[in-house]
Amino acid sequence: MQDSSTDTAAGNTSDSGTRQYDEDRAFLNAPVDADRSAEQSIADHAVKIQTTDLNIYYGDFHAIKGINSRIRSNEITALIGPSGCGKSTYLRALNRMNDEIADTRTEGDVLLDGVDIYQPGTDLVTLRRRVGQVFQQPNPFPMSIYDNVAYGPRLQRRLSRAEADEIVERSLRGAALWDEVKDGLRKSAMDLSGGQQQRLCIARCLAVDSEVLLMDEPCSALDPTATFRIEELMIELKERMAIVIVTHNMYQASRVSDRTGFFLLGELIEFDDTPRIFEHPQDERTDAYVRGRFG
Amino acid sequence: MRRMRETFEEQIEQVQTDVTRLASIVNEMLAEAVRALVDQDEALAEKVIADDDIADELDLHIEQECMRLLALQQPMAKDLRIIGTALKVISDLERVGDYSVDIAKSAITLADEPYFKALIDIPRMAEITISMVRMSAQAFVRQDLDLVRQVIERDDEVDTIWEHLLEELVEYMRSDPDLILQATHLLLVARYLERIADHVVNVAERVSYMETGRFEDLALSHAITQEPAEEGDS
Numbered sequence: 001m002q003d004s005s006t007d008t009a010a011g012n013t014s015d016s017g018t019r020q021y022d023e024d025r026a027f028l029n030a031p032v033d034a035d036r037s038a039e040q041s042i043a044d045h046a047v048k049i050q051t052t053d054l055n056i057y058y059g060d061f062h063a064i065k066g067i068n069s070r071i072r073s074n075e076i077t078a079l080i081g082p083s084g085c086g087k088s089t090y091l092r093a094l095n096r097m098n099d100e101i102a103d104t105r106t107e108g109d110v111l112l113d114g115v116d117i118y119q120p121g122t123d124l125v126t127l128r129r130r131v132g133q134v135f136q137q138p139n140p141f142p143m144s145i146y147d148n149v150a151y152g153p154r155l156q157r158r159l160s161r162a163e164a165d166e167i168v169e170r171s172l173r174g175a176a177l178w179d180e181v182k183d184g185l186r187k188s189a190m191d192l193s194g195g196q197q198q199r200l201c202i203a204r205c206l207a208v209d210s211e212v213l214l215m216d217e218p219c220s221a222l223d224p225t226a227t228f229r230i231e232e233l234m235i236e237l238k239e240r241m242a243i244v245i246v247t248h249n250m251y252q253a254s255r256v257s258d259r260t261g262f263f264l265l266g267e268l269i270e271f272d273d274t275p276r277i278f279e280h281p282q283d284e285r286t287d288a289y290v291r292g293r294f295g
Numbered sequence: 296m297r298r299m300r301e302t303f304e305e306q307i308e309q310v311q312t313d314v315t316r317l318a319s320i321v322n323e324m325l326a327e328a329v330r331a332l333v334d335q336d337e338a339l340a341e342k343v344i345a346d347d348d349i350a351d352e353l354d355l356h357i358e359q360e361c362m363r364l365l366a367l368q369q370p371m372a373k374d375l376r377i378i379g380t381a382l383k384v385i386s387d388l389e390r391v392g393d394y395s396v397d398i399a400k401s402a403i404t405l406a407d408e409p410y411f412k413a414l415i416d417i418p419r420m421a422e423i424t425i426s427m428v429r430m431s432a433q434a435f436v437r438q439d440l441d442l443v444r445q446v447i448e449r450d451d452e453v454d455t456i457w458e459h460l461l462e463e464l465v466e467y468m469r470s471d472p473d474l475i476l477q478a479t480h481l482l483l484v485a486r487y488l489e490r491i492a493d494h495v496v497n498v499a500e501r502v503s504y505m506e507t508g509r510f511e512d513l514a515l516s517h518a519i520t521q522e523p524a525e526e527g528d529s
Contacts, residue, residue, distance in 0.1 A: 251369055278371045280508025290371040292303075
């Protein structure tokens with residue numbers, strides 16, 4: 001950049017000036033190669049989930065095509081793409097929720113902390129405790145707010161009243177819901193607003209110490225204020241877990257996520273740091289999609 | 296959705312058209328300011344000063360339009376880079392207008408007495424600078440990196456003339472103090488032209504970012520690749 005703010009060629013020829021220019025140049029010309037920066041970042045953040053050659057079929061339909069990907073702890077990963085692109089199918093593969101769908105076949109590896117979750121003998125209850133999920137429509141159990149949160153921990157072991165109280169309060173605080181419900185913990189969860197119900201579902205995951213939180217369109221049924229609270233909560237929660245969110249709202253992806261994956265027709269077209277996906281994507285299909293020029 | 300995006304595309308094209316218009320207005324101001332100086336034409340200099348209001352208004356209008364598109368359309372990828380680039384380059388182009396006004400003011404000051412020497416270097420600098428403004432605007436609209444390179448190369452010619460002129464005018468002032476007023480104004484004009492060329496280089500660098508997504512100091516890279524050759528010559 002030419003110095004156009006001042007008429008003095010400040011330090012242009014001095015040693016310190018030269019050094020500064022060299023530093024600036026090194027900074028400005030730093031490689032932007034996607035793989036290299038991704039490798040560097042991976043060194044900083046532990047890989048929580050890794051998929052290798054992941055293929056998923058619904059009967060004859062090849063829904064997910066050979067996806068290699070890494071989900072890191074302490075980050076929010078957003079998955080974007082048009083309807084039917086496979087992003088929700090991919091998400092459900094991460095805690096084997098596709099097992100519940102008839103005639104589904106999964107090939108390839110999904111490693112959670114290096115261990116394949118599809119190997120025989122995997123305990124699905126433990127898996128889904130570790131990899132919790134929040135759905136598009138909040139799904140509180142038809143019971144009290146308190147029991148919704150205490151339900152999961154009680155399945156694991158017998159809790160004293162004091163222990164249950166402590167878990168419920170800690171989880172509701174963690175989900176930024178405590179102040180709103182602390183005076184009515186015995187009220188039915190079904191009477192909460194949509195945004196509150198969604199935060200209650202997040203509190204349930206916190207109560208069982210989920211390590212990964214999968215969120216499938218968690219805000220699509222919420223108004224902007226409730227959406228904003230969930231987004232704020234996600235940013236707080238990534239300090240303690242990995243979060244993967246499927247969203248149709250690109251602005252939500254760009255606001256909250258650290259990494260973004262773009263899916264199209266079952267393929268992961270581009271997976272990179274979020275600012276790069278939205279400022280200068282490498283693939284023209286990604287460019288067209290994030291610019292709203294698709295189809 | 297599709298229709299909305301089509302309208303958005305038209306709005307982005309309009310921003311690009313407006314930026315070109317701003318470049319064309321300030322380039323004409325620059326050409327007229329230098330002609331007013333050479334021809335000692337006070338009326339033309341006054342026109343340049345008046346035209347600055349038009350440039351300022353257009354600059355403000357483009358900025359408002361870009362802010363509106365950012366707020367309402369939340370542009371991404373290439374669209375975002377075009378709007379971000381427009382926001383940056385209009386400031387540089389607006390400064391070209393301001394420097395043209397400064398040249399026009401010097402023209403008015405110098406209008407009443409004959410020049411002690413024929414003006415050769417200043418019109419030459421102006422000619423190069425004017426072509427740089429035109430090329431940078433074309434680069435922005437055509438998204439042409441080749442034009443970007445040409446702008447950066449031509450800046451070297453402007454710098455060379457400026458350095459030569461500086462020495463020459465200082466020498467005149469030393470030899471004859473009566474020339475100081477006129478020589479100082481000519482020196483200022485040359486300096487304004489040199490600054491204008493630097494602003495145009497900024498525009499070219501932003502166009503390069505718009506195309507590549509990389510923030511690069513092209514002028515510096517260019518200077519560094521030139522240096523070894525110069526050392527080899529000496």
